[in-house]
Amino acid sequence: MTTASAEKxxxxxxxxxxxxxxxxxxxxxxxxxxxxxxAVAVPGYQVPFGGREMPLPYGWGTGGMQVTASIIGHxxxxxxxxxxxxxxxxxxxxxxxxxxxxxxxxxxxxxEASIVQTRHRVPEDPxxxxxxxVYQVPQPEPLRKLEPREIECRKMHAYKEYGLxxxxxxxxxxxxxxxxxxxxxxxxVNDRYLMSPTPIPKFDNPKMHDxxxxxxxxxxxxxxxxxxxxxxxxxSLDFDDHxxxxxxxxxxxxxxxxxxxxxxxxxxxxxGGKMYVCSDSHYCARRRAEGHRGTLSxxxxxxxxxxxGAADRPSEDGESAEWVT
Amino acid sequence: xxxxxxxAGSAPGGIDTTDLKPGLADPVHxxxxxxRALLEAMARPGRPLQLEEGLDPPFPLDPATAAAxxxxxxxxxxxxxxxxxxxPPVRAYFSFHCGCPLVERSQQAAFGLVSDAxxxxxxxxxxxxxxxYPDRSATLVLQVPSLSEGLAVxxxxxxxxxxxxxxxxxxxxxxxxxxxxxxxxxxxxxxxIMTSGRAxxxxxxxxxxxx
Amino acid sequence: xxxxxxxxxxAILNSHKLIAEERRGDPAVPELTLTQIKExxxxxxxxVMTEGSLYDRDLAALxxxxxxxxxxxxxxxxxxxxxxxxxxxxxLPIDTAKMAVRRRISAAYKDLPGGQxxxxxxxxxxxxxxxxxxAEEGAGEPxxxxxxxTVAEAMPRVTEILNxxxxxxxxxxxxxxxxxxxxxxxxxxxxADRDMRLQNLARGDEGFLLALGYSTQRGFGGNHPFAxxxxxxxxxxxxxxxxxxxxxxxxxxxxxxCQMINQxxxxxxxxxxxxxxxxxxxxHCERKTMAMALxxxxxxxxxxxxxxxxxxxxxxxxxxxxxxxxxSGFVQHLKxxxxxxxxxxxxLIRSLRRRHTEETxxxxx
Numbered sequence: 087m088t089t090a091s092a093e094k095x096x097x098x099x100x101x102x103x104x105x106x107x108x109x110x111x112x113x114x115x116x117x118x119x120x121x122x123x124x125a126v127a128v129p130g131y132q133v134p135f136g137g138r139e140m141p142l143p144y145g146w147g148t149g150g151m152q153v154t155a156s157i158i159g160h161x162x163x164x165x166x167x168x169x170x171x172x173x174x175x176x177x178x179x180x181x182x183x184x185x186x187x188x189x190x191x192x193x194x195x196x197x198e199a200s201i202v203q204t205r206h207r208v209p210e211d212p213x214x215x216x217x218x219x220v221y222q223v224p225q226p227e228p229l230r231k232l233e234p235r236e237i238e239c240r241k242m243h244a245y246k247e248y249g250l251x252x253x254x255x256x257x258x259x260x261x262x263x264x265x266x267x268x269x270x271x272x273x274x275v276n277d278r279y280l281m282s283p284t285p286i287p288k289f290d291n292p293k294m295h296d297x298x299x300x301x302x303x304x305x306x307x308x309x310x311x312x313x314x315x316x317x318x319x320x321x322s323l324d325f326d327d328h329x330x331x332x333x334x335x336x337x338x339x340x341x342x343x344x345x346x347x348x349x350x351x352x353x354x355x356x357x358g359g360k361m362y363v364c365s366d367s368h369y370c371a372r373r374r375a376e377g378h379r380g381t382l383s384x385x386x387x388x389x390x391x392x393x394x395g396a397a398d399r400p401s402e403d404g405e406s407a408e409w410v411t
Numbered sequence: 412x413x414x415x416x417x418x419a420g421s422a423p424g425g426i427d428t429t430d431l432k433p434g435l436a437d438p439v440h441x442x443x444x445x446x447r448a449l450l451e452a453m454a455r456p457g458r459p460l461q462l463e464e465g466l467d468p469p470f471p472l473d474p475a476t477a478a479a480x481x482x483x484x485x486x487x488x489x490x491x492x493x494x495x496x497x498x499p500p501v502r503a504y505f506s507f508h509c510g511c512p513l514v515e516r517s518q519q520a521a522f523g524l525v526s527d528a529x530x531x532x533x534x535x536x537x538x539x540x541x542x543x544y545p546d547r548s549a550t551l552v553l554q555v556p557s558l559s560e561g562l563a564v565x566x567x568x569x570x571x572x573x574x575x576x577x578x579x580x581x582x583x584x585x586x587x588x589x590x591x592x593x594x595x596x597x598x599x600x601x602x603x604i605m606t607s608g609r610a611x612x613x614x615x616x617x618x619x620x621x622x
Numbered sequence: 623x624x625x626x627x628x629x630x631x632x633a634i635l636n637s638h639k640l641i642a643e644e645r646r647g648d649p650a651v652p653e654l655t656l657t658q659i660k661e662x663x664x665x666x667x668x669x670v671m672t673e674g675s676l677y678d679r680d681l682a683a684l685x686x687x688x689x690x691x692x693x694x695x696x697x698x699x700x701x702x703x704x705x706x707x708x709x710x711x712x713x714l715p716i717d718t719a720k721m722a723v724r725r726r727i728s729a730a731y732k733d734l735p736g737g738q739x740x741x742x743x744x745x746x747x748x749x750x751x752x753x754x755x756x757a758e759e760g761a762g763e764p765x766x767x768x769x770x771x772t773v774a775e776a777m778p779r780v781t782e783i784l785n786x787x788x789x790x791x792x793x794x795x796x797x798x799x800x801x802x803x804x805x806x807x808x809x810x811x812x813x814a815d816r817d818m819r820l821q822n823l824a825r826g827d828e829g830f831l832l833a834l835g836y837s838t839q840r841g842f843g844g845n846h847p848f849a850x851x852x853x854x855x856x857x858x859x860x861x862x863x864x865x866x867x868x869x870x871x872x873x874x875x876x877x878x879x880c881q882m883i884n885q886x887x888x889x890x891x892x893x894x895x896x897x898x899x900x901x902x903x904x905x906h907c908e909r910k911t912m913a914m915a916l917x918x919x920x921x922x923x924x925x926x927x928x929x930x931x932x933x934x935x936x937x938x939x940x941x942x943x944x945x946x947x948x949x950s951g952f953v954q955h956l957k958x959x960x961x962x963x964x965x966x967x968x969x970l971i972r973s974l975r976r977r978h979t980e981e982t983x984x985x986x987x
Binding site: 105106109111113114117134135136137138139140141143144145146148168169170173174175176178179182205206207224234235236237262263264266268269285286287288289307309310333335348349350351365 | 630631633634698701702704705706708709805806807808809810811812813938942947948950951952953954955958959960961962963965966967968969970973974977981
């Protein structure tokens with residue numbers, strides 16, 4: 087009961103009236119913070135935590151939000167992406183939540199952010215030491231599809247018995263000639279724990295290895311937190327005769343011409359017409375600002391940007407002020 | 412419930428609050444900043460960080476030692492305090508500001524506070540975690556005389572790009588040998604936050620040390 | 623040009639306005655008040671409080687109004703509010719033996735000390751639409767007559783009566799040394815103890831528990847249940863502040879309780895004995911407590927050395943899927959964009975098809 091008085095003063099912190107800074111109460115933050123430190127100490131191990139109900143539904147980023155809420159402070163600048171884009175509704179909504187409850191600065195520029203919260207992508211721009219990448223995790227257990235029981239999965243992790251996963255991947259090769267997993271492609275962290283990289287496309291898996299920024303993972307519904315410290319070995323599972331490979335496209339980004347990014351397929355008509363554009367909206371916009379061009383004419387690109395509503399938005403000035411209403 | 416709110420504000424029975432030193436001035440934002448330093452320390456082992464928080468904790472605690480405990484401990488975390496720091500003012504300080512239960516046996520503690528590094532208990536005397544729950548191990552806040560002088564030790568492992576040199580003074584002879592045993596039983600083992608003055612260094616169990 | 627819809631701030635705000643409009647309905651119709659919901663939709667309020675884990679009729683009424691009567695959404699609203707509340711401590715366990723009983727029935731004994739009290743119930747209503755209620759002021763004044771005799775002070779629980787002969791297992795003694803699990807503060811752990819299981823079931827979705835309980839009756843689980851006792855009424859809530867050192871009464875809550883009695887053949891260690899299944903809910907939630915008691919008993923299979931072969935006996939299956947806030951969120955998260963994952967699958971399936979075609983051609987040659 088001794089902390090009750092401390093939390094009273096805390097409510098004056100900032101942000102939404104009647105709620106603590108960054109929404110969570112201090113006791114919950116402390117519990118989550120302790121779990122985050124354990125997660126960093128045992129890379130890839132899923133630390134169970136007393137996840138709280140958030141004002142957003144489970145499955146919509148509550149785990150990532152609880153992690154972000156427990157680490158974020160006044161000095162932070164937050165970027166939120168969903169499917170690589172800053173302007174998808176869920177990303178906008180989560181950014182709005184933190185602008186309201188923690189009154190922090192938000193940005194779309196990867197390099198400017200101290201914390202990036204993401205769903206299903208690792209940004210194309212490199213991240214650096216001092217930054218933190220927070221992943222929203224729907225299903226933290228890489229073995230779940232093979233073994234639905236928590237008790238069994240926990241045993242496999244405890245004794246590093248991952249034969250089941252190896253067999254499953256090998257069965258894919260026997261049946262399809264390749265490993266038929268294109269996202270949530272399992273990785274070994276620090277040669278010890280099998281880990282789900284969340285449903286990022288396997289295209290992003292290699293970025294996790296020796297990543298200079300700290301990577302934190304929050305699963306709200308399943309109530310697990312895990313982490314990859316900076317400069318940690320992360321290896322996508324594979325076989326000597328079937329080495330791990332990432333997706334490749336024959337096309338380049340129609341907007342910025344990028345040859346080495348993850349591309350979203352955009353359907354242009356109902357006669358099979360399509361083009362490909364970068365899934366990372368900020369990266370694509372920056373390249374266009376630098377003068378890079380893809381096959382799409384400038385006027386068509388402008389029309390596309392207008393339709394999408396954000397791609398070439400010049401700046402975010404005034405945006406967060408508008409959100410705090 | 413209004414009556415209860417008033418009750419909750421008063422000190423629980425049994426804590427002598429005379430001469431009680433203040434805790435973190437701004438519990439929400441100070442503990443957030445201290446936590447980020449702790450997180451950075453654990454994520455980049457061996458690299459000393461300086462806290463800004465100007466705490467004035469009771470003897471023999473250094474500001475960083477007190478800040479780490481105040482930031483991480485509460486009702487849910489049994490705290491073990493070594494004999495030099497186990498004084499009425501220190502007990503009152505943590506009971507009042509954290510509300511954490513104080514335990515006599517190091518094995519029962521979620522956190523261990525060592526202020527006399529030279530005479531600290533062996534690492535194996537703290538909770539090591541379980542095979543299925545390696546997170547159920549103790550974290551030691553280990554206050555040392557200096558984090559800039561002392562025997563140089565080479566660290567490597569997750570969080571370190573290549574190697575990192577750690578210098579910590581005042582550790583017992585057996586310390587780094589114990590640490591090798593600790594690292595060898597990964598993922599079990601204790602994690603350590605070394606403190607000195609306002610500086611702190613993280614030493615998670617995943618880190619290997621070479622003399 | 624047709625492009626994938628990428629919504630923004632404006633779209634979200636407009637959507638909020640539209641839903642508010644829908645919620646209000648025809649502005650010519652007077653707006654619902656919270657008091658009306660609280661007083662006239664009590665059972666909905668009770669369900670929201672039970673599954674929302676928060677005893678507050680006003681807030682539950684507000685949640686129901688805000689959710690347009692969508693109870694699962696209202697439960698979510700209440701939970702999200704509850705999680706921000708400061709915790710003062712734990713109350714003492716409520717004592718339902720001391721309940722001010724309004725309804726109490728037993729299907730096991732015809733006559734028993736304290737008697738049967740039918741109380742408020744839909745059980746023996748004829749389910750005929752009452753068109754009198756359709757008319758304004760149709761409900762009229764309260765009509766219940768005052769009972770000739772007052773309800774007995776002492777109403778021992780049926781399970782206690784059975785206990786005199788040792789015919790039913792002892793209730794598990796409360797161990798003060800061991801804290802009661804609280805899954806609003808700590809994650810579930812398996813195997814789960816009964817305290818955690820009961821808390822999960824109390825918060826669990828009524829429809830899910832009803833279906834599971836029903837499945838045990840149809841043979842998907844070996845229960846042979848009797849409704850030993852069902853009671854509804856008010857109990858005192860007591861709290862012992864650390865500073866005071868003794869308990870004070872801080873209020874009164876309405877609860878429904880169900881004690882199911884089940885057959886048990888006995889084992890090497892235990893003589894044949896009836897076993898218990900337990901259900902408790904805030905307010906008047908009788909169906910919920912009965913379903914909960916059936917599932918509680920089924921989940922005790924491990925403890926009673928029974929073969930676990932049916933869904934209701936499988937604690938990971940039941941406990942991980944009972945929570946409608948979790949379930950609703952995750953089912954509906956499929957609405958969120960999955961462009962990236964879908965794109966990855968497109969790439970993969972094209973590659974697999976190419977390989978398939980090549981192999982078929984090679985085989986043909």
